Amino acid sequence: MKLIAFDADDTLWVNEPNYVNVKEKLCKLLSHHVDQTTLSQRFYEAQIRNLRLFGYGAKSFILAMIETVIELTNGAVTGTEIQQIIDVGRELLDFPIDVLDGIPEVLDVLSQQFDLMVLTKGDLFDQESKIARSGLGHYFKHIEIVSEKNEQSYQAILKRYNVQPSEFLMIGNSLKSDILPVVHIGAKAVHIPYAITWEHERVAEEQLAGKSFVTLESARGLVELIMGAKEVA
Incomplete structure (x- = not known):
């Protein structure tokens, strides 16, 4: 060899549990806009659709969530909520290894x-x-x-x-x-x-x-x- x-x-x-945890936090945060099942499914579709543009990783994850919420709310999501998505998503960039x-x-x-x-x-x-x-x-x-x-x-x-x-x-x-x-x-x-x-x-x-x-x-x-x-x- x-x-x-x-x-x-x-x-x-350990990596994937951190992504699962952040996704659950974001789904709860945005649950007043859309049910968690729909949000989760559309979020996954956005991730896969954007792989060739943004690749894998935390930044791509955050962008896909923002895009998904904008689409599902027809743009009604607030700037404050988008900032909250970014803040929660930052956990994926510095979690303890x-x-x-x-x-x-x-x-x-x-x-x-x-x-x-x-x-x-x-x-x-x-x-x-x-x-x-x-x-x-x-x-x-x-x-x-x-x-x-x-x-x-x-x-x-x-x-x-x-x-x-x-x-x-x-x-x-x-x-x-x-x-x-x-x-x-x-x-x-x-x-x-x-x-x-x-x-x-x-x-x-x-x-x-x-x-x-x-x-x-x-x-x-x-x-x-x-x-x-x-x-x-």
Whole structure:
């Protein structure tokens, strides 16, 4: 194994629950305008519609909520309420980083034997800030923040680092972003599910048929898996 890459959000640290919490706060704040079910559905549609323009992350999240409320209220939402959306949304830019169980110990062991990379998608400033706040940055030789995780982006990264697919391992919680594109280009992947998955990152069961990858309950199983494979090789 020449390069081992880790996803960041919900693989190295807790992320999605913070977004769920902020969304719930905003839905309650705006409930006098529209019911929460309608707001939630239209908000999700706005997020997906705007991905190609604003990408992923907290800023895109806030913009989508503002756009959704303006549309649903026919412009009746007040400036004060928009300011409240921004203020609540700011929580996503500086929340305390809760590193997931076992991650520091695993990174400490693996970084002594392999080149490690953080490979995540989203807003550059936001992701760099989370990496810095996590205190994990010193374990990683490389950091790559991309706009999307698909076959093309993985292939570009492997080419840039002169790594063959057989020499690359991706570890992450998202089957859509961290596992399937990696498997499709002939590289290896380890899926570590997280308790909450954003709807956009879910995949149908039939998409997994015939796909070869390892699933672990916890990051703590990575050392035995990877070091054991190294010894066998």
